[in-house]
Amino acid sequence: MKTKDAIAKAILPDANQAQTQAKGSAFAPSNIALIKYWGKRNETLHLPVTNSLSVSLGHLGCHTVCGHSDSPELQVIHNKAPADPSSPLHQGILKYFHLLGLNPNHCQINIDMNIPMAAGVASSACGFAALICALNDWHGWGLNQRELSILARLGSGSACRSLWQGFVEWERGEREDGMDSYASPLTTQWDDLCVGIVQTSTESKPIGSREAMRQTMATSKLYQQWSAQVIKDLTNMKAALQKKDFEAFGSIAESNAIAMHATMLDATPPIDYSNELTKCVKEQILQLRQDGVLCYFTQDAGPNVKILFLKKDTTHIEQIFSKILIAHPFKSG
Numbered sequence: 436m437k438t439k440d441a442i443a444k445a446i447l448p449d450a451n452q453a454q455t456q457a458k459g460s461a462f463a464p465s466n467i468a469l470i471k472y473w474g475k476r477n478e479t480l481h482l483p484v485t486n487s488l489s490v491s492l493g494h495l496g497c498h499t500v501c502g503h504s505d506s507p508e509l510q511v512i513h514n515k516a517p518a519d520p521s522s523p524l525h526q527g528i529l530k531y532f533h534l535l536g537l538n539p540n541h542c543q544i545n546i547d548m549n550i551p552m553a554a555g556v557a558s559s560a561c562g563f564a565a566l567i568c569a570l571n572d573w574h575g576w577g578l579n580q581r582e583l584s585i586l587a588r589l590g591s592g593s594a595c596r597s598l599w600q601g602f603v604e605w606e607r608g609e610r611e612d613g614m615d616s617y618a619s620p621l622t623t624q625w626d627d628l629c630v631g632i633v634q635t636s637t638e639s640k641p642i643g644s645r646e647a648m649r650q651t652m653a654t655s656k657l658y659q660q661w662s663a664q665v666i667k668d669l670t671n672m673k674a675a676l677q678k679k680d681f682e683a684f685g686s687i688a689e690s691n692a693i694a695m696h697a698t699m700l701d702a703t704p705p706i707d708y709s710n711e712l713t714k715c716v717k718e719q720i721l722q723l724r725q726d727g728v729l730c731y732f733t734q735d736a737g738p739n740v741k742i743l744f745l746k747k748d749t750t751h752i753e754q755i756f757s758k759i760l761i762a763h764p765f766k767s768g
């Protein structure tokens with residue numbers, strides 16, 4: 436079986452060909468899956484059991500700058516503050532440098548994120564996507580988007596979708612080495628689409644997605660059913676996108692998220708990412724819908740709730756959820 440570093444080596448140009456600049460920088464948006472990725476066919480290479488489809492969050496994401504540092508060790512600055520070398524962020528970057536075969540010494544990585552980390556708002560996705568693009572810029576590797584998507588995937592699966600704005604599909608691929616498992620953007624634009632994030636906790640998640648996926652696949656009786664459902668949901672979602680049928684779009688995304696969480700609840704021991712506030716927000720959304728406001732929820736591996744709605748309902752949504760953070764995936768500028 437291929438290892439991650441062997442895959443990275445196959446993609447990266449020879450170190451002698453690299454044209455390192457003074458600095459490299461990149462922005463990558465956070466992405467929220469509408470049709471979720473939950474389960475790996477290869478754990479080491481982060482190869483998924485099914486395709487998945489996401490929407491990127493416009494200006495919400497991660498801006499990363501890489502450059503030389505006088506300090507002999509890797510320095511990671513997160514939102515203007517030095518990250519502790521023992522922190523998961525610092526350790527995660529160090530591991531990623533090693534898998535890319537890069538020397539982390541004398542490197543400084545500046546990360547600015549405008550989304551909360553580790554609470555199910557896909558911070559690792561935009562983090563790894565921004566990092567690989569900034570490294571590509573810094574070292575002048577000249578990699579294309581597909582190669583960057585594969586390398587981002589090696590950091591965190593869903594990161595391979597954060598290379599683009601808009602709707603993005605990640606192909607599961609068939610190959611064992613994962614060279615055909617990458618994302619690509621869809622052409623559909625949906626100017627009125629809004630994604631709201633309601634933060635219900637600032638704490639780190641009790642169980643990471645990696646372990647939770649493993650536990651679900653190994654023990655949930657619903658897993659087979661889930662992976663078959665994803666294929667149907669994906670087909671129906673693409674049809675809804677083509678027709679810009681918001682009711683179908685929202686219902687498919689919502690039921691896909693409910694099915695993913697049901698599969699986790701069926702695991703042994705059960706995995707429940709929701710807290711009391713999560714449940715309360717979801718009930719409020721169902722109530723709003725009964726009152727005639729078309730809005731739907733989705734939830735990832737964390738307690739925060741994302742709300743899908745159309746621009747015309749913004750005031751109404753803001754009145755109910757006063758602290759909501761709203762992304763406009765298709766707004767330019």
Ligand code: PMV
Pocket residue numbers: 467468470471472473487559560591592593594644645734735736
């Ligand atoms: O890429 P990971 O390991 O953070 O897993 C992401 C899993 C979900 O966010 C729950 C679903 C998805 O497709 O993003």
